Amino acid sequence: MSRKIYIICVSGTREKLQMAAMIASVAAATGDEVSVFLSMNALPYFVQGHAVDAPAEGELGALMAQKGVPPFKQLFKYAVELSDAALLPCSMAMDLMRITKDELDPEVGPPTGLTRFLSDAEGGQLLTF
Amino acid sequence: MSESKIIDACDTYCPGPLMELITYMKQANVGDTLELLSTDEGSAADVPEWIHKVGHEVVSNEKVEGVWHIKVRKAK
Numbered sequence: 001m002s003r004k005i006y007i008i009c010v011s012g013t014r015e016k017l018q019m020a021a022m023i024a025s026v027a028a029a030t031g032d033e034v035s036v037f038l039s040m041n042a043l044p045y046f047v048q049g050h051a052v053d054a055p056a057e058g059e060l061g062a063l064m065a066q067k068g069v070p071p072f073k074q075l076f077k078y079a080v081e082l083s084d085a086a087l088l089p090c091s092m093a094m095d096l097m098r099i100t101k102d103e104l105d106p107e108v109g110p111p112t113g114l115t116r117f118l119s120d121a122e123g124g125q126l127l128t129f
Numbered sequence: 130m131s132e133s134k135i136i137d138a139c140d141t142y143c144p145g146p147l148m149e150l151i152t153y154m155k156q157a158n159v160g161d162t163l164e165l166l167s168t169d170e171g172s173a174a175d176v177p178e179w180i181h182k183v184g185h186e187v188v189s190n191e192k193v194e195g196v197w198h199i200k201v202r203k204a205k
Contacts (some may be wrong), residue, residue: 026144029151030182068141070148076146 004033004124009085012041014054014061014072016129021075023127028083036076037117038108039090042129043097045073046089046105073105080107088112131160139168139196146172147179149184154185157203162188165199173197 005027009020020036028034044050052073056062079085089104091111101111137154138146146167165176168204176182177187188200 022144025148026179029144029147029179064142068145070141070145075144075148078151082151 002033004121005035006064006121006126007034007036007118008126008128009036009042010040011129012044012054013057014064015057017042017045017054017072018061018064018069018075020037020038020127020129021072021079022083023102024079025075028079028085029082034079034083035117035120036079036087037090037112037114037116038087039093043059043089043093046087046108047097047099047103048105064079077107088117090114100113131162132159133162133164135164135166137166138172139166141167142169143171143175145169147176150176150199151179154201155202159203159205161203163201163203165197165201167199168195168198169197173199176201 007020007024009017024034024036038046045052045054056065077085080087087108089108089111091113094111134153136149138149146165146169150163150165157163167173176199177190178185185204188202190199199202
């Protein structure tokens with residue numbers, strides 16, 4: 001039976017985005033249902049045309065920049081392709097940034113409020129990065 | 130007739146080799162054999178774990194001159 005995994009991304013650092021994307025893609029690859037809530041400093045990376053290089057928080061982040069680690073956005077895309085994972089932009093963060101859904105990457109889903117996300121996540125596994 | 134294909138995922142890190150394998154597994158037919166080449170030690174243990182979990186078959190898993198050769202048969 002597939003599990004339901006809910007991931008909240010708030011950090012804009014390379015390590016946290018990478019870990020969230022790794023979990024999303026591997027969980028999706030094993031048939032889990034995955035929903036990712038993109039808010040705070042994580043959301044700008046999903047705006048079309050925004051730089052995709054997230055700053056490293058420490059040693060591992062710096063190493064990842066030099067090695068052949070799959071980019072976090074590619075891993076999130078895999079998750080969407082493999083099991084229809086939902087990448088849900090936080091409506092509050094979108095309001096603050098004054099952006100619309102059309103300005104986000106095509107694989108990003110509908111603007112979602114925190115209340116709705118938490119309500120959907122009830123009983124599932126919730127991870128925050 | 131079943132086919133055999135080699136996927137070179139050397140020099141990429143977890144979960145890169147797994148994602149490459151899955152991309153080709155989706156295109157393969159039941160009975161086809163895929164051989165994943167990886168230099169990532171973590172993937173050498175993790176990829177067979179995924180293969181078992183989703184119900185395919187590990188044909189062999191060996192390290193030859195620093196490169197893991199993981200052979201998998203698509204079972205369903």
